[in-house]
Amino acid sequence: MDRVRIAAHAKVNLLLRILAREAPAGFHQIETAFALLELADELVVTRTTSGVALTVDGPDLGPPEQNLAVRGARAVLEATGHKFGVALELAKRIPVRAGLGGGSSDAAAALQAVNVLAGNVVPRHELLHLATRLGADVAFFASGAPAALAWGRGERLFRLTGPPAAPTLVALALPPVGVATPDAYGWWDEMHPDPAPRGPLLLDPDAFAGWGSIGRLGGNDFEIPVFGKHPALRALYERLAGTHPYWVRLCGSGSAVAAVYANERLRDDAAMLLGEKHQRLISTTTRAAAAPGPEPG
Numbered sequence: 271m272d273r274v275r276i277a278a279h280a281k282v283n284l285l286l287r288i289l290a291r292e293a294p295a296g297f298h299q300i301e302t303a304f305a306l307l308e309l310a311d312e313l314v315v316t317r318t319t320s321g322v323a324l325t326v327d328g329p330d331l332g333p334p335e336q337n338l339a340v341r342g343a344r345a346v347l348e349a350t351g352h353k354f355g356v357a358l359e360l361a362k363r364i365p366v367r368a369g370l371g372g373g374s375s376d377a378a379a380a381l382q383a384v385n386v387l388a389g390n391v392v393p394r395h396e397l398l399h400l401a402t403r404l405g406a407d408v409a410f411f412a413s414g415a416p417a418a419l420a421w422g423r424g425e426r427l428f429r430l431t432g433p434p435a436a437p438t439l440v441a442l443a444l445p446p447v448g449v450a451t452p453d454a455y456g457w458w459d460e461m462h463p464d465p466a467p468r469g470p471l472l473l474d475p476d477a478f479a480g481w482g483s484i485g486r487l488g489g490n491d492f493e494i495p496v497f498g499k500h501p502a503l504r505a506l507y508e509r510l511a512g513t514h515p516y517w518v519r520l521c522g523s524g525s526a527v528a529a530v531y532a533n534e535r536l537r538d539d540a541a542m543l544l545g546e547k548h549q550r551l552i553s554t555t556t557r558a559a560a561a562p563g564p565e566p567g
Contacts, residue, residue, distance in 0.1 A: 271386065271566055272317040273315070273316045273566065274387060274567050275313070275315075275564065275565050275566070275567040276312075276313050276382060276383050276565070277313075277379070277561065278312070278364075278375040278379035278411070279306045279308070279309065280554075281305060281307060281370060281371040281375070281410065281411070281522075282304070282307060282440070282556075283303065283519065284302075284304070284305055284433065284484050284517075284519070285301075285519075286301075286302045286489075286492065287300065287488060288455075288458060288462075288465075288492075289301055289468050291462075298423075298455055299422055300406070300421070301420075301421055301471070301473070302420050302421075302424070303418070303420070303473075304410045304417060304418050305416065305433045305557075306416050306556065306561055307555070307556060308557055309364060309370070309442070309554040310364065311361060311363050311364050311375065311379075312360075312361040312363070313339065313359070313361075313376060313379045313383060314359040314567050315356050315357070315359075315387065316356065316357045317356060318354065318355040318357050319354065320352070322334075322343045322344055322355060322356055322357075322358065323355075323356075323357045324357075325359050325360070326362060327362065328360070328361065328362025328363070329362060329366055331366065331373075337376075338373045338376055338404055338405060339358055339360060339373075339376040339380040340380070341404055342377035342401075342408075343356050343383075343384045345400045345404065346380075346385050346392060346397075346400065349392050349400065350385075350388045350391055353388070356384055360376060365442075365444050365526060367448025367449055368449075368521060368522075368524070369449065369521035369522025369523050369526055370521055370522065371410075371411065374406075374407035374410075374411055377401070378401055378411030378412040379411070381408075382563060382564055383564045385397060386563075397412060398412055402423070402425040405424075407424055407522075410424065411561070413429065415430065415560060416430070416431070416432040416433075416556075416557045417429075417432050417478070430475060432558055434478060434479055434480045434481060437556050437558045438516075438531075438556045439531045439534060439555055440529070440537075440553070440554050440555055441515075441551060441552070441553055442521070442528050442551065443506055443526065443527045443528075443529075443544065443549045444525070444549055444550040444551070445500075445506055445525050445526075445527075445549045446548075447500055447502070447525055449496055449500070449523055449524035449525040450523075454492050454495065454496055454524060457495035461495050461498075473487070481530055482516070490520045490522075492522070493507070496520060496523065500524075503520070503524060503527070506548075507520065507527050509544060510540065513539065513540035514531075514536055514540075515529035515536070516530045516532060517530045518530075530556075541553070
């Protein structure tokens with residue numbers, strides 16, 4: 271096989287708690303739950319003689335050497351002895367700096383696709399190890415699970431069968447402002463110079479049996495610092511919360527806000543009420559099954 275195609279799905283965080291800040295590196299220990307969305311980038315990977323090339327159909331993602339998909343491809347090529355190179359063609363559909371995990375998902379897709387081109391010589395557990403080195407969310411996307419609990423830096427995962435009643439109707443509201451994850455953590459650090467220990471929280475599969483129980487697990491610790499820096503995001507959150515969703519949250523570190531609805535009529539009514547003058551709206555669903563693997567391109 272010389273060419274493969276793979277979908278790189280977005281995610282939402284059903285809850286997100288920042289438990290501690292490590293010293294001296296400053297990394298953060300988190301507790302979260304991920305759920306995949308149908309919204310996805312598309313990555314086509316073609317075998318070449320050497321190196322890693324990247325072309326992007328979508329927004330400017332910065333220098334290729336810093337791109338997570340490029341870094342993922344290089345990690346597998348290095349692990350397999352650089353016997354060939356790859357050309358990456360990335361169609362970006364997941365908004366950037368929105369907290370939807372697009373970059374991390376692209377990295378996981380690159381890991382899987384390049385490994386297929388190499389004959390799947392890198393075992394699954396080693397591929398997950400490579401994923402954890404690339405970023406906090408990459409291991410979840412590489413796992414293929416439709417939903418999972420995660421701890422630490424996101425590398426400790428407990429697979430869930432999926433969010434309740436999946437597929438569930440989701441509306442994503444995208445404001446014109448983006449939020450960089452390091453900035454969001456920095457704002458949280460400003461508010462918590464000496465973080466106190468967090469209270470207990472019972473996390474088990476039964477807690478994800480319904481959207482009401484998911485909502486009772488807690489919110490997203492980034493909401494207060496991010497809303498403090500961007501009051502327009504708080505206003506967007508409040509407008510979305512007023513459209514009768516089951517559940518509404520800031521996505522990851524922001525800036526997108528996600529809401530879950532009981533039916534298409536409620537989701538469509540919410541879209542009409544908000545309009546697209548001050549934000550972009552995307553309709554999608556949660557995934558009822560694991561993310562598909564690479565296919566011949």
